[in-house]
Amino acid sequence: MSAPQDGADNRPPAAPADDVPTTLDMASAARRSMSKTAWTGAAVGIGSAAIVAALLYTRKRS
Secondary structure, three states: OOOOOOOOOOOOOOOOOOOOOOHHHHHHHHHHHHHHHHHHHHHHHHHHHHHHHHHHHHHHHO
């Protein structure tokens, strides 16, 4: 066996951490979140329009 040289790094290379999110994972999570936000906004808009239409309809009938 040969003696280690001075200044040589004898540690094994570090394995990549599995729990660190990659840029692709973060982008897909943001896309999913935005999709949910868009659906929620659409539902609120449709609900508001339905309420306004119902109120206008009841005023015209009386």
